[in-house]
Amino acid sequence: MTRRRPMLLLALGAVLAGLLVAIVLAVALPQARDAVAVAGGGGDPLAPAATAPADPSRPARAPARPQPRGAGLLRLRATAPPRVEASAPDSRGGPPWVVRVFPSQRFAPARGGRALRRIGKPEVCAQLGRELDGRFGWVDATNTWRPVPVSYWGAPILCWHRGVEPQLQLTTPISDPSGGGADPLNAVVWGFAGRAATVDLTVDGARRGVDPTPHGVVLAVLPPGGRRHRARAELRFRDGARATAELGPFAEQRAMASHGGIGDRAHPRFAPGTPQVVDFRVPDPDGGLPWGIAVIRNDDGSGWCRSALGQIVGERVGFVDERLGTFTDATNGVDCIWVGEGTHPTPDRPLEVAYGFSAGGSPSLPPATQTAPSPGRVMRRTLPGRFTVTGLAHDDVVSVTIATPRDVRTVTPSRRAHVFAAVYDGDFPVGEIAVSARLRDGTVYRAPPYTVF
Amino acid sequence: MSFVDELERDLVEAAERRREALRTAAGVRARRRLGLRAPHRRAEEEAGAGLAARPGLARRGMRRLALATALFALIGAATAGAGLLLLRGTVIPGPALEDVPRDQLPLPGTTRLTGLTAADPLAGRPPWTLRLARSSTGLLCSTVGQLDGGRFGLVGLDGRFRAYSERIVDSCGEQQHGPHASLIGARVFDAEHPRDVRTVVNGVAGPSLTAVTLDVRGRARSVPVGPGGAFLAVLPGYPEDSGVQVELRFAGGQVETHPLGRSATVAPDPEGGQAWRSTAFGIGNDRRSCVTVSIARAGGAGTVASSPAACGLMRYDGRRWHGFYFAVRRLSGGAGPTSLLSGGWRGHPPRTAVWGGVGDEVAEVVVTGPGGIRTTPPIATSKTFFAVFPGSVDPDELTVTLRFADGRTRAFHGSANLVTRKVPMR
Numbered sequence: 001m002t003r004r005r006p007m008l009l010l011a012l013g014a015v016l017a018g019l020l021v022a023i024v025l026a027v028a029l030p031q032a033r034d035a036v037a038v039a040g041g042g043g044d045p046l047a048p049a050a051t052a053p054a055d056p057s058r059p060a061r062a063p064a065r066p067q068p069r070g071a072g073l074l075r076l077r078a079t080a081p082p083r084v085e086a087s088a089p090d091s092r093g094g095p096p097w098v099v100r101v102f103p104s105q106r107f108a109p110a111r112g113g114r115a116l117r118r119i120g121k122p123e124v125c126a127q128l129g130r131e132l133d134g135r136f137g138w139v140d141a142t143n144t145w146r147p148v149p150v151s152y153w154g155a156p157i158l159c160w161h162r163g164v165e166p167q168l169q170l171t172t173p174i175s176d177p178s179g180g181g182a183d184p185l186n187a188v189v190w191g192f193a194g195r196a197a198t199v200d201l202t203v204d205g206a207r208r209g210v211d212p213t214p215h216g217v218v219l220a221v222l223p224p225g226g227r228r229h230r231a232r233a234e235l236r237f238r239d240g241a242r243a244t245a246e247l248g249p250f251a252e253q254r255a256m257a258s259h260g261g262i263g264d265r266a267h268p269r270f271a272p273g274t275p276q277v278v279d280f281r282v283p284d285p286d287g288g289l290p291w292g293i294a295v296i297r298n299d300d301g302s303g304w305c306r307s308a309l310g311q312i313v314g315e316r317v318g319f320v321d322e323r324l325g326t327f328t329d330a331t332n333g334v335d336c337i338w339v340g341e342g343t344h345p346t347p348d349r350p351l352e353v354a355y356g357f358s359a360g361g362s363p364s365l366p367p368a369t370q371t372a373p374s375p376g377r378v379m380r381r382t383l384p385g386r387f388t389v390t391g392l393a394h395d396d397v398v399s400v401t402i403a404t405p406r407d408v409r410t411v412t413p414s415r416r417a418h419v420f421a422a423v424y425d426g427d428f429p430v431g432e433i434a435v436s437a438r439l440r441d442g443t444v445y446r447a448p449p450y451t452v453f
Numbered sequence: 454m455s456f457v458d459e460l461e462r463d464l465v466e467a468a469e470r471r472r473e474a475l476r477t478a479a480g481v482r483a484r485r486r487l488g489l490r491a492p493h494r495r496a497e498e499e500a501g502a503g504l505a506a507r508p509g510l511a512r513r514g515m516r517r518l519a520l521a522t523a524l525f526a527l528i529g530a531a532t533a534g535a536g537l538l539l540l541r542g543t544v545i546p547g548p549a550l551e552d553v554p555r556d557q558l559p560l561p562g563t564t565r566l567t568g569l570t571a572a573d574p575l576a577g578r579p580p581w582t583l584r585l586a587r588s589s590t591g592l593l594c595s596t597v598g599q600l601d602g603g604r605f606g607l608v609g610l611d612g613r614f615r616a617y618s619e620r621i622v623d624s625c626g627e628q629q630h631g632p633h634a635s636l637i638g639a640r641v642f643d644a645e646h647p648r649d650v651r652t653v654v655n656g657v658a659g660p661s662l663t664a665v666t667l668d669v670r671g672r673a674r675s676v677p678v679g680p681g682g683a684f685l686a687v688l689p690g691y692p693e694d695s696g697v698q699v700e701l702r703f704a705g706g707q708v709e710t711h712p713l714g715r716s717a718t719v720a721p722d723p724e725g726g727q728a729w730r731s732t733a734f735g736i737g738n739d740r741r742s743c744v745t746v747s748i749a750r751a752g753g754a755g756t757v758a759s760s761p762a763a764c765g766l767m768r769y770d771g772r773r774w775h776g777f778y779f780a781v782r783r784l785s786g787g788a789g790p791t792s793l794l795s796g797g798w799r800g801h802p803p804r805t806a807v808w809g810g811v812g813d814e815v816a817e818v819v820v821t822g823p824g825g826i827r828t829t830p831p832i833a834t835s836k837t838f839f840a841v842f843p844g845s846v847d848p849d850e851l852t853v854t855l856r857f858a859d860g861r862t863r864a865f866h867g868s869a870n871l872v873t874r875k876v877p878m879r
Contacts, residue, residue, distance in 0.1 A: 010521060014524070014525045014528035014532065015532045017525075018532025021529065180549070181549075281551065281553075282553075283548030283549070284548075287545075287546065287548065290549070290552035312552075373610065377643070378609050379545050379609045379610075379615055381643050381644065382643060383641055401627060404638065405638060405713045405714070406624075406638045406641070407623050407624035407636065407638035408624055408626035408635070408636050408637060409557065409625065409626060410625065410626045410627045411554050411556050411557065412554065412555070412556055426641060426643070427751075429693055429716070429728075429730060429749045429750055430692065430749070431713060431715070438627075452716060
């Protein structure tokens, strides 16, 4: 009698059933749902890994990045050993935040490239970092800690001449953006408070008093802001004087609002009070962080103030430093603070259009030293950098068509603030860009064409 | 005894029990049909009591059965995943729905391949094609991609083919109903080396489109027209490298021209390499105007071949610019730039170039030389001009002739009016 092998039958049955399922899925699943398969890996080494969030308390360690060298790149030297002047625990349990301070001198390569020549006067620099095992470094968005030598590269840095105005900065570290989305992790306010005796920070209504160090250094690590994302520092000086620094989104507009605007062309309605919303969204050509324009409504409900086009992190719009893994809120558009020629559309000129190009990558790094292309670029064979077309349309505009040497796109301006945008990979070294608007009455308005170079 | 052996033994026993139970059930059914009683109910009851008296054995059996089920599911899932991968390949995911403006979002089920294909310039690479769709707002959408075994996607920089998500489109635009292109453009697919870059000229111009002609490096090339006036052509390099221009002819005789790779400040390379461009600039407290010639498509600041700056003094009388200056040189060498004005050829093959600036009174610049060289470089709005020749051309044998608006002409050999030192404004 032949002995039966149920294990073999089980395996064969499973393989058969699996194959049947694969065939059914391949036929039945629409292509649009393939993102799920890719997110799961699908055997593609470039697919974003579906890994659990990294433990901030145990960052991976890596050696320091090589320092960029090249003609025209300034170099920084500490003229005395750096000292950590301020530290604060990380709210997520990661290595503590520190600010190190050092007197410095800038140098530039002399003619011929070998020797260095001194540039400008000595300065004092403050550099934000993360301390691990007593060493100064930086933790990027992938939760990797690297030591950072004294230089302009590798960690956020501020250098100033003593006696000038306070310099405070809001640095927002973000989660890993490689999966096409990211969120702010902290709100870190730091910098020089100048002669201020105390600094009161307010982030989305939460107040925190900070005492500057004897050398005027400030450091405060706060949870990321809420929907208003408002960060403000009030500095009080020993002589009783006070000053306010707006640090969050729409900072310029808020600062202008507190001063009543600029001259007789000041925007009559700026008094932002409502939370900001992302009013127009555009995908990134590489599948990276999406792009958008944020708007806030003026207090009297009469109009909107828009931000510049930037990448979306959480519910905020701004610029991402891919190498550092930090986010900076976009500045607001000139139409927020200024009323004049070319800032607001009119029935006769229903489009205001702006063009821009960014090399991408990391503002903290010279373009010539950028690293390998992202997985998204490898998959899509896109060009480095981003060319952007943004604009504001009159209420009568129903659609905007943007014709570039690359393609023709038609978009509907946003419902709230009538903004629109298009993002292209690469640049346009040749050709012309024509933007036109179709109005409610069917007529077409053509904006003056943009000629490259 | 290993776990697998135990599991196998249990499965064998379970199968035997099941066969026995089936035999018994069949007997019971047969006896019921015949109106007989079960002969060994007592024996069954005893067996049941026996199992009840051995609860550990029952639990172990259940556990092994559960493990067998899990094993089945695991093997099945792995086979399904591998099969799906083989059948569909990996996929370039589409953007998140909430990030796409409705105008640029194709409606599911509306995508269709045009059937047009264009061979890649390199044999063995998948052909290129065009996919069309309708957006949620009724716009016409197109996507350029490659065909691999009937699948629409793209071979990435890593040489791997991935299918495109249905949500991926290059652009969506209003469909024109007259003799106009609804969609037209030169889609660029980057590569590590410029020779592997591809420009795919494509468009949709409606049923009245009768002919499409590409002007590539001065040569006309006819492109097939597909249904609905769709067309597609593949060129090596960036659009400016071939200076591509598209001419569309419609049934009514209308002609539409799209200079997708041309500009007054960009010119194709005379030896088929990357295109060149001129850049005009001034420097702080310096009265000089300067021009450089460099590779048109920068790969990063200071990473491409660049000429030294040709600088000269121009005079403005309140209405017009006067004067001229230009350099005539063979450009070669391996060094990078040491200053803003020095340039750096970075090992690029040698080229001979003429570059500079002219005032408003100069109507035309003509460069002539040995072997029938005669070119009239365009004068850009920045009042600069340039021409690039093979490195074999001797710069001393080139003649630069300026024709002035008043009809005068002046001919030069070699550079003219260059100012190499800074001229402070005050």
